[in-house]
Amino acid sequence: RYIPRFEIRTKSNGKFIFAARDPKKVLRAIRKYVPANHMRKALSMWQQIKQRFTRKKK
Numbered sequence: 001r002y003i004p005r006f007e008i009r010t011k012s013n014g015k016f017i018f019a020a021r022d023p024k025k026v027l028r029a030i031r032k033y034v035p036a037n038h039m040r041k042a043l044s045m046w047q048q049i050k051q052r053f054t055r056k057k058k
Contacts (some may be wrong), residue, residue: 006030007042 004023009015018027030039043051 005042 005019007017
């Protein structure tokens with residue numbers, strides 16, 4: 001089952017992760033205060049795992 005989660009990153013206080021039952025309403029409410037070009041879709045769990053293994057090591 002898909003769990004709609006959101007992450008808000010701030011400059012001073014770090015990041016906050018939360019979930020919503022109705023993500024469409026939540027995103028529309030957030031859009032009043034945060035411009036669309038500052039919002040991104042979160043990676044899925046499998047995309048995160050893949051990214052960790054494919055990331056080049058320095």
